[in-house]
Amino acid sequence: MKFQEELKESIRKALPELDVVIGWCGSFDPLHATPHFIYGEEDIEKLEISPLNVHNLATYLPGMRGKKVGVVVKGCDSRSVVELLQEKLISRDDITIFGFPCTGVIDQSKVKKAIGYVGNVQSCDMSDESLVVVVDDKPHSLKLSEVLAEKCKSCRYPDAIISDYFVGDRIAKKDPAEPNYKELEKFEKLAVSERFGYWLKELDRCIRCYACRSACPLCVCRDHCIAESRDPHWLSQENNVRDKLMFQVIHAYHMAGRCTECGECQRACPVDIPILMLKQKMNKEVLDIFNYEAGVNLKDTPPLLSFKMEEENITEKDW
Amino acid sequence: MKIGVFVCHCGSNIEATVDTATVAAAAREFPGVVFATDTMYTCSEPGQDEIVDAIKEHNLDGIVVASCSPRMHEQTFRRTVERAGLNKYLFEMANIREHVSWIGKDREANTNKAVDLVRMASEKLMNNQPLYPKKFTINKRVLIIGGGVAGIQAALDCADGGLEVVMVEKTSTIGGKMAKLDKTFPTVDCSSCILGPRMVDVAQHPNITLYAFSEIEEINGYVGNFEIKVKKKATYVDWDACTGCGICMEKCPSKKATDTFNEEIDFTKAINIPFAQAIPKKAKIDPEFCTMLKKGKCGVCAKVCPSGCIDYEMKDEFITEKVGAIVTATGFDLFDWTVYEEYGGGRYPDVITSLQYERMLSASGPTGGHIKRPSDGKEPKDVVFIQCVGSRDKSVGRPYCTGFCCMYTAKQAILTKDHLPGSQSYVFYMDIRAAGKLYDEFTRRAMEEYDTNYIRGRVSMIYPKGDKLLVRGADTLMGTQVEVDADLVVLAVGAEASKGASKLAEKLRISYDSYGFYMEGHPKLKPVETNTAGVYLAGACQGPKDIPSSVAQGSAAAAKVLGLFSKDQLESDPQVSTVDIKRCIGCGKCIQTCPFGAIKEIDFRGMIKANVIETICQGCGICTSTCPQGAVQLQHSTDNQILSEVNALCQF
Amino acid sequence: MPVLEGKELRIVGFLCNWCSYGGADTAGVGRFNQPTDLRIIKVPCSGRIDPLFIVKALMNGADGVLVSGCHPRDCHYSEGNFYARRRLEIMQKFLPILGYEPGRFEYTWVSASEGQRWQQVVTEFTDQIHKLGPAPKIVGPEASDTLSLMQAALK
Amino acid sequence: MSTKNLYLPEIATIQEVIQETHNIVTFRVTLNNEEAMAKFKFEPGNVGQLSAFGIGESTFVINSPPTRMDYLQFSIMRSGEVTGKLHSLKAGDQIGVRAPLGNHFPYEDMKGKDIVFIGGGIGMAPLRTLLLFMLDNRDDYGKITLLYGARSPLDMAFNYELEDWLDRDDLDTHLTIDAEFDGWEHEVGLIPNVLLDIAPSSENSVAITCGPPIMIKFTLQALEKLGFKDEQIVTTLEKRMKCGVGICGRCNIGTSYVCKDGPVYTGAQLKKLPNEL
């Protein structure tokens, strides 16, 4: 990426004042990136900006309270930072934000689907339009647009909304202006029993690792999540799909009006359960009822933590 | 836990449609239940003794009574279990009367439902914990907000009872609406003759501190220990030095200042004392009209003031007062009648409000007690009174009856005749509401002795006709249309909550209705209490009231305060939220949503945690449903308690 | 004791202590006949109701959930029902995606004096749930346990 | 290989409940299966898992000695959900017992030596079993000194036998509390300080100490000052445990599983373990 060197330069400048800067670097194969913690000069060179940088690094911030942390953010990640700041879960003074114009990240599941087997990736060359992945000596050419994460296709915030350093040229806001809930709307049209059955079938393979929650930048209960507590005792440890689904509802509700749809829950799920849809549904309703979008404005209050005496968009049942 | 279950027949009230013996038998199968029986009247003395005996005999440590609503007898049974040595929170009720036996006749379904409710109660009970109230000391000072007749009464009763009283009045004199009145019904005695001495008592009472021309800025704390921030608005006159001599007012060249005390029927000076009997009798400058303050020129008052107390640089001052209880007596204001286009919408000078008329009748008023038409200063001959302006009128959003207008209109009609023997009064009314001692007799006097023409009907239109006003209305008794050529029209304008009442309510954390009137604790049984402990109501702030009712409430509120302060320590209700410090992650969401400001951030070994101030917490539980990790739990309604009820209902 | 087979469905009510529970009492005192399906859980304030209780009830086998609190502005705690309104509304709009029909859960406001209104609310809501029929139930540990039951029911 | 079910508790009945302090109760229990009770064997220091069925299990040391088998005694300090439930139980109620588990005090190695017991708070419970065992085999041991401390007299458990211990000639008992208290006739001061005052000889001695971590830390320092070597010190460790048989994986310190290889460790053994208490 053109501005990668510029970014490194900014980090080099800011690093002496910081305990650590979090960015990304290459991982176990050329098709993967991993979060990269930069403690000193020697770590800067490894930093790489690429469409493989799926991880929302804001997730690390609440756990690093008290430290001076630099964080590199994509546009969508910056919304998590805004939301965290808004909820005072991190302090603005402690964090330094590095932003860049993001053109989207790659959805590994889509790559897997397109190529079939990606166990042994030898190389991955990326251009603005396409990528060529070599697996077991066989090159596969893919259009970037085919493997772009769903959230990126309708991205409205490609540039970090908040940053101390911004490298590269800002991308003007792309259309559409409204979030894209086409898939969700399609699902909502299914019969109730189909919807009910769908979730049971999908959640059946959940292994209750709670990566969805651990990867969520706004799941700040961390060690005290009610998924595993007995006081309050919301969920049993029994092997049943009911509790697995209940947890997803708990997560979605706790995220209501706070979720920025970064999609980390679904990306982190080791068994690819499409749980983002539940959060999207919540967000869609939040937008409808409260005309509110999380993580956009530092001064906002999440709608469920506030109220109006007269709610314009709530029509109560007339008995 | 060893639970005892008592299923009450309530005579035949329950037994007629619920098989209580079956309910008791079913309860014996529930976890934890070691004893279950049905009893005739559980709340009776033998019934209660049975509970006490069973607790002792079966070593019970939890009791379920299935009977009437807990709103009826929860307190009763809590005392019963306490008598037997159990903590009173190790008790639950199942409401099988109001919610079961009285609302359906199907005995099978009712019995089945009663069993469910008992199961729910006993499952919850298994999650109950003994709770203990905390004791705390109280500051035996009381704040009275508003210096009208209700506030004055409350203040004097409290002060005479030995309490230190702080009174805050937003205008520059106490006395309120009553001070503006000429005479009072039904005795037609002079208003200021009754009120005046009471006002003086306030000023002179050693236990009363008066802050006039002041407002409540902030209220913190809780019953027994409130901390009040009072804003003393700048008067530009050093009140410690001002003697109230009135020379400044006399000499002030700015003569067009708004005279709120006289309901704007005349103007006053930019520096003024509202009226001769004002308490405190101190001058204040209205900066809107003072040329010195506006343009930096003039300075006449400073020059003439014999005690040199004018201070153009004066700023608002903030004072903190600590009190243990608060009486709000903020009174009422008049409805903005100009929304009535049919009455001219305020365009006709000779259509005035009853309160303006009151000032006109008053010997100390701007007309010196002479009735004069505002338009030309002539004495009117035909005076029309229109009732229910902004009362009992849904079309203007005021469906309620102000209650005292019928009476003062009768009084004003009588006074009109007294002042102008040749005059004729007409009263357009909807109904005469004269329920009070000597009230009905009084209205009859107005009609019979004073020849007031009472016309039952609404006025549909007023329009000018020469120098008169043509008042057209219906006489619904005669079924005819009536027209009166009036010299003066007096509108009996309804009362509404005083301006700023809702803002103050939010500071006090008390509820108010959609008209801004404060909500009492219970419409019958707690007329002067609010739902916030330590905050009481007196007078028209709770709803329109006449003088005797307001005074009665002032005394009632004072009695409540004296009662509260009769103890040296208060006990807090232990059904409050507590924070599990281990689970709390310090996100502050509970702090943000608590309506009472009862949760504060604390530092716990370097970590931010939430902490509930038990005495402020009112036990609503909003924090509990807000906390995502369940670290804040409302005692006696914890997540686990409610979940156990849900499970008891859904999983069997 | 389970619900009366064929006669009743399982309806859970969450009522605030100050208004709606009192309203239900008033209905009782007035001997206003009501269907017997509903079981009431008393909470101090509608603001205490975590909307997840509603989901928990439905997933545990309730066929309908009814929440009632004080009318807006009449909250005993001044703000509880304002928070509740937002939270309950969002959950009501959310539930259909899980496969619960709209109408399985309703919330409303009933004051302590509105016994008649309470009777009407209970009657209408019970009727509404009976029209919807039993809610889908999750049985057994595996999804297939429930899914095969659902399929059998369709046949 | 054994075919015994490691996780199936024996059902036992609480014969007696003693309220020791505001947050400690003692249960005296017998196994319902009379044969199992008759055959029940354990060593001083062994622990057991008590079940409150429906809530869960928690680990407690058997604090009655194997020489007195009328009942098994456990003392339970209220700290979490299981202990909370156990505290609500009464005589006649039933619980589950999985015992004996873990290792035990090396009392064979202590024969012929002087013994110093230093217990703080609920830490007295594991010492009690060994103390009573030694008193029941008094001739096997030299001088026995007991130092038992608690925050205040109200926090002192086993009140019903302290008088007897104080009266005995063959036991040198010292009781201490943290701060002055009306009517308290014994020592006042923190355990490590009182220990230094008593100054038991380290020669041919073993010190056995148990109590809260902070007390242990300073007691070990005091013992070092008194000349006790690591091998002469024995203590017990606490960890969150579930299976109690070294499988479930949470109570290990490096290679040592506290539930199976502990809870009793000598100072020397502790020094060899990685630092993860």
Added chain:
Amino acid sequence: MTLVKYLKSTDLKSWLAELAEKNSVFAPRYEGDSVIFAPFDPEQEIYTKSAATVPPKKTVFPQSEKLVDFTYHKDPENPGKTLIDGKEVLPQGTTVVFGGRPCDVRGFSMFDRVYLTKETTDIYYKARRDNTSFITIACEFTESTCFCHWVGSSPSDPIGSDVLAVPVKGGFLLTAVSARGETLLTSKLLLEGKPKVEEAEEVLDKVMENLGKAPDLSKSPGKLLEVFDNMEFWEKVSAKCISCGTCTYLCPTCYCFNITDEIQGLKGSRIRSWDNCMSALFTMEASGHNPRPTKAHRLKNRVGHKFSYYPDLHDGIISCYGCGRCIKSCPAGVDIREIVLKAIEFMPTVVEE
């Protein structure tokens, strides 16, 4: 003479259907975008190309299982008297797991040393272990996350398996590697395997070649203890860990569990469920004290357990078989190989006095 058979891919389902008559059969298949072991369903395609997303651990060690069912019995004469009975809930029936990989299946040998020792026998584990057979597919491809050869295993390691299936053209060469395995290879659908032996060997040789050279991990037990107290080291290597449980739940050798009770009314169960040493709750004591309070402590224990403590207790055997799932599925890209190598290379900085 070892029993070898040839199975045509086209006969796979029929063969599994035969096995399913007497056993419950698990086979890998796509569920959504991931491959998991599910009860054999002839309607669904079986996935055999590479390792499944989730290993077949649950077939012997379920994610959650009942240990004891207990009931409070009330004395009808005296409701105050309640008796408790607890009954063990032992698994029944036999299971055949098709399509695990050597690393998946060998994982159970790691369990055996802990669950089935001289003093302690976990009868629940034993009941499943004794009644579950594994038809394991040797790996024809290697993945970038594979490192079985680092830890003493290989793509055709037969330990723990009953039948080893090597992919050959058009099907699999099935070799019985246990007596139980031989009884599985009696179907008429299976053809003589000898002609395919050579081809199979070539496949396996090629895989080994692809894997490359393995580093020497023999020093890991000692080196990991050496860096035990170096919290800076552990904080750095654990920095990107998000403390979820993916690595442990997907690990074929992770065997830790939790025991919890659930009760409804008078009946309840004691449940054993997978637990996760990356969670703070794993070691959290009731008092609030936690011996492993940070993710650095916890990751240290996870790596330490596999590469130091376990080998120290069990003849130097590393309790990791290099399946690489913890690397591949880690949402944050934590790579256990990297940590172990760093620990081995680690040279403490000598502070000069």
